[in-house]
Amino acid sequence: MPRLTVDDLKKIKEDYKAMLTLREGGSRAKVTIHMGTCGIAAGARKVMEALLDELAKNGVKDVAVTTSGCAGFCSKEPMATVEMLNQPPVKYIALTEEKMRKIFDEHVMKGQPVQEYALAMGCETSY
Ligand code: FES
Secondary structure, eight states: OOOOHHHHHHHHHHHHHOOOOGGGGGEEEEEEEEOOOHHHHHTTHHHHHHHHHHHTTOOOOOOOOESOOOOOOOOGOOOOEEETTTSSSEEEEEHHHHHHHHHHIIIIOOOOOOGGEEEESSSSSSO
């Protein structure tokens, strides 16, 4: 796998910026792709591309896509967190493009978490 440069990362950010929407803007779901060094090394970029491809192909405009740093579980990367309105967040591990497309189809579009790819459901924050 070719080494990513700072310019590559800037380009990724610019490419994805156009796709981002804010929850305040009426998003019904948010998908966070964890793109720390470990995530990128494990293929998070391909997972992000698969998600953006599905959103574009299906004309979905009410799903926010964002990135974060390392989720603290390098050995399980690539990881993503799917948050649907009024549902607990679901953290997915060891993702591939195919798994991301299935998560898009079943969880994001139909509201059914894909349990076989999930690490955990719920939030570690207590209120
Ligand atoms: S880079 Fe993933 S836990 Fe440190």
